[in-house]
Amino acid sequence: MNEKIEISLPNNIQLYIKREDLLHPLISGNKFRKLKYNIQEAKDTKSKLLITFGGAYSNHILATAAAGKEYDFSTLGFIRGDELKDKVLENPTLSNAQDLGMSFEFISRELFSKKEDVSFVSGIQEKYPNSYILPEGGTNELAIKGCEEILNEEDKTFDFVCCAVGTGGTISGIINSSFENQKIIGFSALKGDFLSDVICKFVTKKNWIINSDYHFGGYGKITDELVDHLNEFHSKTNIPLDPIYTGKMVYGILDLIKKQYFPKNSKILIIHTGGLQGGKGVNLVRKQKNKTLLHYL
Ligand SMILES: Cc1ncc(COP(=O)(O)O)c(C=O)c1O
Known part of the structure; x- marks a missing residue:
């Protein structure tokens, strides 16, 4: 289920994506x-x-x-x-x-x-x-138990695991089942710093951080730059991303790679949490504008 993302990256960084979006056509990710x-x-x-x-x-x-x-x-x-x-x-x-x-x-x-x-x-x-x-x-205790099944033995080799964060449930499960020496980075889809407190209620490990630099103005806010990024990423990799969660996270990861945040030779796993259905509604709202998400047309 982990796919290598074949795009050229500096510092011998290796990027993989776990296609949880393919688990089910509607109950996805x-x-x-x-x-x-x-x-x-x-x-x-x-x-x-x-x-x-x-x-x-x-x-x-x-x-x-x-x-x-x-x-x-x-x-x-x-x-x-x-x-x-x-x-x-x-x-x-x-x-x-x-x-x-x-x-x-x-x-x-x-x-x-x-x-x-x-x-x-x-x-x-x-x-x-x-x-x-x-x-x-x-998000509740049983949801977090389910999210603890996202990572498995084959994911041990990754140095970083990245996922998008809304209510904090998904990342809590991932943190609970993460491996020693792995760092978990949550990319917040929301403005504000309250998420860390929520996540602390569900986890005891300390190997995680929340990055709040890539929400693009707040929950559900979508800029032309983000739409261009999603369209370009899809045309290069054939991997569709949603504009509310995974698209913003991947933008953030690629930007951080460019800024040399990740050490040389890092192996990074992105969790694709699905959410692709939301893009249709986004395109309807954006139809007056000349930039739409091409993989939803
Ligand atoms: C596609 C997608 N990714 C990530 C998230 C964030 O998950 P959580 O709310 O568990 O932080 C959500 C929201 O539930 C989502 O719909």
């Missing part, structure tokens, strides 16, 4: 890992309905809808903001999730921000008995 033990737990507790939360372009919303269809659960997504309430078909993520059987509750951003409050959660449990609630982004 880290979503597959995060859902694995949660689905098992939902089955064990005889739950009938998976409930989760996300924005209108969320990879986790679509993956949960697909997992529900595949493993025989009903699914309900609480969506942040109600502007798409009557326009589901205009949004590729939501319309695909709907086709997979998911129903939605659109809630205001204010209410969405209170989704972890005890009163909100108990209200859901009362309204939907027999439900299994997955947090936004899917």
Whole structure:
């Protein structure tokens, strides 16, 4: 599953990518890992309905809808903001999730921000008995257990492992199963420095850092320069990247290689966490502009 990236690099750096995006067409990358033990737990507790939360372009919303269809659960997504309430078909993520059987509750951003409050959660449990609630982004202890299966024995030889970070669950699993002398670098898709505190709750090892220099202005912000980079990387390697997470990370890695951050002869493993479905929505939003993601056309 590790592919060598055949582009010319200085300092005898070797770059590989773990194609977790190819694990499943819809439950792709880290979503597959995060859902694995949660689905098992939902089955064990005889739950009938998976409930989760996300924005209108969320990879986790679509993956949960697909997992529900595949493993025989009903699914309900609480969506942040109600502007798409009557326009589901205009949004590729939501319309695909709907086709997979998911129903939605659109809630205001204010209410969405209170989704972890005890009163909100108990209200859901009362309204939907027999439900299994997955947090936004899917990160919980069982998700991290699943993400601990991303690295395996054959990955021992890498000096650096890089992954994109949103809620911190994926990198926590990777850190837990990393090997001695390996350094894990998380590239934050979000502005701000709060992630390290979150990750510290799930890990005890100290062989990791969060790089916050490549979020391109914040979560979901996409510049022409980033689109050019994704298109160029795809045309050189035939590897598609998403514009929210993996694309920004790979931009960061190549920039750091150029700046000689990595020692000579370093062997670097990139984790492709999937998320490619989100690019379709990004292209729709960008269609007025003359730069679009070519691998989604
Ligand atoms: C494609 C992709 N990569 C990386 C991440 C970041 O994962 P985490 O939220 O576990 O940090 C996400 C978000 O879940 C994602 O959708």
